[in-house]
Amino acid sequence: MNIYENMLIKYNEFTVSRVLYVDSVDEFLVAVDIKEDKWPYMCSLAKIIEDLKEKRSGVIEDTFIRLVNEDNISTAEKEKRESSWQVVKFVLSKAEGVEIYISKYRTPIIKEATKLFGLSYNTIKSYMIKYWRYGKIKNGLLASYNNSGAKGKQRMAGAIKRGRPALGGSMGININEDIKKMFIKGLNKYYYTNKQNNLKTVYELIIRDNFVQEYIKEKGEKIPILKSSSEIPKYGQFYYWFNKMNSTKKEITKRFGERIYNQQYRTIIGSSTQEAELGPGVLWQIDSTIFDMYIVSSLNRNKILLRPVLFLCIDVYSRLIVGVHVTLESFNSYSGAMLALINAMTSKVEYCKKHGIEVTDEEFPYCTPQTILTDRGELVNSQIETAIQNLGISIQQSPAYRADYKGIIEQSFRLMNLKVKPFTDGVVVNGKSKIDRGEGDYRLKANLTLEELTKVILKSIIFHNNAHVLSEEVSREMLFEESIEKVPLKIWNYGVENKKGLLRKLPADVIKVNLLPSEKAKVTSRGVLFRKLLYASDYTLKEGWFSNARIKGTWSVQISYNPLDLSTINFIEDDGKTFHTLSLVEHLQKYSNKSEYELEEYFNQEKELNEKAKEKELSNKIKLFNEIETIVENARREAGDNKDNTLSNRKRLSGIKDNNRAEKELYREKLVFTKSESSVEIVEEANKNIEHKDMKHEDNDLKIFGNVQEEYWDDIYE
Known part of the structure; x- marks a missing residue:
């Protein structure tokens, strides 16, 4: 049975544990109780597996991770999350592997953090436990402000003191813009310096500089007299605003130096494979390339489209391609990178089924990585970085002009082109996008749609993962036993079973909410x-x-x-x-x-058709106007020629009902009249019926209904 990081194991109503770390070599795991504020504990891996097999426990769906849309988080929540995250990140950076879960390694680190951040031991403990309990992601540190009023709105200072009453009955003071400026000035002067003053001292110095009422001389010395306590901000207020305004980068750089920041806090740039030696899911590479092929529209194959962009995610340890996305979006687009990552971190069974391909999770694995290596294109964006870091993933950037740092994924692009191009049309000839004189235009040969090309690429990836044998040059660089087949999926499975650490998985909803x-x-x-x-x-x-x-x-x-x-x-x-x-x-x-692109194209085509239809409508409408005018003009002439001037207006109006009844009878008789009868017979028959007004017409009504339905049948379904 596979045990993976973040798995929830339930023993009873009161005991639910989250797996935090697995060591398959030494056969133990670390877990934390979801419902208790206690440090993580270690237990035997064999015992956990046995309990699961014997049904003494069971794996449950993860409903404890909060689904968060960044646009719906208040400013207060984001600021609190960020300040907590800086503490957690510092603690995690000081330990390696399992050390953070062992008291003798963890305690000194937390004591160091208390001095650096000015927080108590128990506060930092609560941050760490909250982070572990709620999925080891940044959003696990969010405060539960969603039920609070005035969400995300900063209160304006007024005459009445905000917040809890001060101790000792003092009214206290509201923090207005002037006082905030005093805080900022004092922090720049006393805190963001290499003197490393602690926060309490900085507060006291700010009070000295700004809230002294007067100085008196005593024994030749100037003694400051402070304003009353109700006019001085409390340390708690200062600390609150410090957390809202503080820049961690500025703090560490100014207090401890650029070197310390670069060593411990900046985005790490290093070997693209050194971390991946730990096993699968530790380090991924993501990149995009413009595919060497033109395609056609799925709505109209006569329309040739530009070359699509191919995004790939690859696991560096095993060379397994874990995620893919083929798109017409612009190169290095946000949505392209995000959809490739979603594809890599979630099951691809349904995704492949949409393209007519049957595959299992074992044939096309997925997990949530620890680190993603990218260049300065796909993920260099504050929105993207926030989304990825919220999932507990760190981002490494390769240096500028150093494509060799991502040579593994560049090689994957080359192999993908080699597999697909020989069998498809519309391919860029000899790697040239420019067409020389006399050469045929290869773009005109394009015939694959985006969906069809995606299907071809998916089949190629599945082959690569399950059957492609890595070259000797590549396999010599990889650290695993020589007896293992040099096939990506075989290497992945070997790493899962034999390497320290294990795959981490998050609910698909959590991944989608963060990345879509x-x-x-x-x-x-x-x-x-x-x-x-x-x-x-x-x-x-x-x-x-x-x-x-x-x-x-x-x-x-x-x-x-x-x-x-x-x-x-x-x-x-x-x-x-x-x-x-x-x-x-x-x-x-x-x-x-x-897709968005296809729908936009479809709506544009509809618009073009509507425009053409409107032009035709206008032409026909003008024709209609002329025809109506002709009919009306003829009617006027007929009415004038047949007008009986001896009838008064009153006489003409008094017979409307009788005239209407006679005309109705005439019309009814016309409807039941067959083609063999003459118009004269219609009129004669109608006149007879008018003279015999008591005649019943039930049989005629049925015939009329049938004839009318037959007459208008085609119109209904046109």
């Missing part, structure tokens, strides 16, 4: 409107979203979405616990499995 792009959608009476499409779900119907929108008007909600497939969008409730998937409404199902 997020935007606003509008709740309307017809559905949730996004990208000109309408969405709904059982949840939205149950909550009465659409009826409320009809009564009270529309409003906006924050959603996340997959740009590659707009069949569904995702919504998270404010409690951060429930993830809802909204699907396209039934009459828009024809747009399922379409």
Whole structure:
């Protein structure tokens, strides 16, 4: 049985443990109790596996990790999370492997952190336990502010003292903009220096500089007289605003020097393989390239598209390709990188099935990596960095102009091109995008759609992972027993079974919420409107979203979405616990499995067709106007020629009902009249019926209904 990092094991209603570390070599694991504020504990790996097999315990779904959309987090939550994260990151950076879980190594590190950050031992302990209990991700440190009022709004200082009452009955003082400026000035003067003053001393110096009422002389010395305590900010207030305004980089650089910051805190740049020796999932590389092939539109194969962009994620230890994304998005785009990472960190069974490929998780593994190595393109973006770090993943950047640091994934791109290009059309000839005079235009040979090319690439990746034998040159650089087959999946499985540490997995919803792009959608009476499409779900119907929108008007909600497939969008409730998937409404199902690009192209085509139809409509409408005018003009002439001037206006108006009845009878007789009868017979028969007004017409009504239905049948279904 496979035990992986972050797995939840339940023994009873009161005991649920999260696996934090696994050592397959020495056969032990470290776990933390989800429901207790206690340090992690060690236990026998064999005992855990035996308990699972004997049903004394069981693996449960992870519902303890809070689903968080960055756009829905208040400023207060983000600031508190960041300050806690800096402490946790410092503690983790001081220990290697299992050391952080052992008291004799952990205690000195935490004592060092108390001095550096000015926090108590128990506060740092609570941060560490919270981080471990809630999935070893940054968002596990979020405070539970979602039920608090005035979410994310900073209160303006007024006459009444905010916050809890001061001890001793003192009213205290509100912190306004002037006092904050005093804090900033004092911190720059006394704290961000190489003197390394502690925070309490800095506070006292700020008070001395700004809150002295007067100086008196006593025995030849100037003695400061402070203002009353109700006019001086308390240390707790100063400490609160320090945490809101503090820059960790500035703090460490100014107090301890650039060298210490670069050694312990900056983004690490080093060998692209040295960390990966620990095993699978430790270090990944991600990169993108423009594929050497032109493709065609899925909506109209006569339309040639630009070359697609291929994103790959590769596990450095095993050379296994763990994630892929083929897109028409711009090179180094946010969505391209994020979708490749989502693909790498979640099961690909359903993804492959959409492309007609059957595969298992064992054939195409996944996990959440510890570190991702990238160049200065894909992940150099504050939004992306925040999203990835929230999942407990560190980012390493290769130096500028050093493509050799990512040689492993560059080699994968080369091999992918070699597998695909010989058998496809529309391929760039001889690596040249420029066409020489006299040469045929290879772009005109393009025939694969984006979906078809994706299927080809997926099959090539599955072959690479399960059957490709690594070259001797590559395998000599890798550290594992010579008896292992040099096939990526074989190496991956060997690493899982024999290397220290184990795969870490997170719920798919947590990964998607953090990595998928997020935007606003509008709740309307017809559905949730996004990208000109309408969405709904059982949840939205149950909550009465659409009826409320009809009564009270529309409003906006924050959603996340997959740009590659707009069949569904995702919504998270404010409690951060429930993830809802909204699907396209039934009459828009024809747009399922379409990307943003495809839908945009489709809507543009529809617009072009509508424009042409409108031009044709205008021409026909003008023709209609002429025809109507001709009919009316003829009617006027006929009416003028047949007008009986002897009839008064009153006489003409008094017979409207009788005239109407006679005309109706005439029309009814026309409907039941067969083609063999003449128009004269129609009129004569109609006149007879008018004279015999009591005649019943039930049989004629049925015939009329049948004839009318037959007459308009084709129109109904056109």
